[in-house]
Amino acid sequence: MPRHPWTQATLDRYIKEGRGQGEGKSYQPWLTVRDVSSRGRSSREAGWKTGRDHHLLSDHERRLFYLFEWSDKVKDIKEQFPLINLESVVKIAEEIGWKYPKDLKSGVPYILTTDFMLTVQQDGKPVSIARTVKTTAELEKKSVAERLEVERRYFLAEGIDWKVVTEKEIPKLLADNVEWIHSAYWLEETNEMSIEDLKSLAKVLKHRLQNNASTINKITAALDKEQNLEMGTSLSLFKHLVARKEVVMDILNTKISSCPSAKEIQRIIY
Template sequence: MELAEQIERDIGTLVDKHRRAALESPSRKETLLHWLATIDTPTSTLKKRRRVMTWDKLNTRIQQGYGMGHGADYQPWLTLRRKNSSRESNQVAAHLHPLHRPGYFFSRGEYQIALLLLWLGIHDLREQYPLWPIAHPHPLYGAPGTDGLQLGYCTGLLDIAAEAGIEHGHFPGTDIPYVATIDFLVTVRDGSDFDLVAISCKPIEDPAQEVKWRTLERLELERRYAERNGIRYLIISSRFVPILMAGQLEWCMERASLADTPHLAQSVLGFSREFTSAPNLAVSDAVARASESQQLSLEEGWAVFRHCAWTQAIDIDLSTPLLTSYPARRSGRTLRERLRRSLFEGRAK
């Protein structure tokens, strides 16, 4: 948790600075007197007080580990709460079985892209990842297996924004620099080599579609942050994953891990071999046959099948309709490898 401790120290310094400034401000007493004067006001005439960020709240969130960690220990900077619901998109909170933790997505498109990324076999996925306004340790810092890497510090987004001549932004109603987030920060591992891919998921369907100027500025800041820190940067349409494929991926992801059922995990190799030995059998018949060979109930057999489809222990194309009364369509492994190359090949310089 060195990252958390370092960020906490830096933010803590800012908290103390602003607390002292507030206490020494000539208007402090007047503000307190005005606040006290409102106590006796009838509640019917009081307006609902707007929740705003404070330096203490910001420090508390960092102490609690939001925006930090790796794998199952990661906590997104933003989570779904009633006050940040959206009228324009379906927000999703779902358990990410491959990562053994809950995930929070601010649109269904984000969730569907997360399903695809996990199916591609990435090492780690961190949604709603903070691009800290101040200098901070590299996003890979503290990840298992990176002890020998010389990662160094990252430039804060405040400085990057100043260099670009783009307004960084503040929390509404405050002078506290906003903590911007990127939709996904993906870790791809090949042996001892680690690569990061930053992905911005936006509802852009047509390259000619007009995009708000502020959105373009935010995307440019994300791009510059990634470039400065040697991270590959992608912008993906929220419609990138077909609904059919997303649904089938979600169905299979529930059995991505068989850690809680070791007897099923031991049957995967034999099950997949028996299933693929009869390529002309309908999926339902092949599952029944493979289940019997491993002395599994039919229900257990379908659980193993879903696991094999997710891991591609059985080569099956999840981008096409999975019709159980027909033989399985192959080429899922080819599709997965092609997508991995298109999204993750090439290292940012």
């Protein structure tokens, strides 16, 4: 829930601002990292698919976000998505005997949110699915179970597939790997190299990586030295190529931040 006072005027302002509305880059989450207290676990991540900052309110949200970024099936990611039909949500809460949360001072009902509303490609068509992430420990709490039941019934009525994802269903190594490469998705020119220079260097790096028995760390360091570049330039470029899936590795089972042998590269796309 928002950490600031919740009034009818605040609710009206959120709606007027377009929160919970839009697609892709134009989407605005109902809650942002500025609105909630998350004990330092909130973060903003620049989205590959949307080209906007995503507001993530927990470590598990962030890890799940990385998996959605990596998946080719996921076409759009909307975080902190509101269950905006308040009449429907309150009615469901009454049906199951759950006390719907309201601001103690104003009496105005809060708007519940689900962690992610995704657009995925299924049988060649875009389909909306909702996903909420909770720890297994949280699922044992009655209040959490009741809230999730409200979510489940709400999205069932909306005809949207909804599921809970726990930490046990998030492959940690895959999430860690995507986190390691995530910021390198876009090429950024440096004091030494333009974007075109970096693209040319990427071609050289691909050839060096192919059929090479050395480690990725040694290959990229040698290329930096040969080209008289700042150390780490070629390694950042390697991250970019993995993020863009031009260098294909088994990131579900291989920790790429440890700079394994280039032999573990499965495919290089030119």
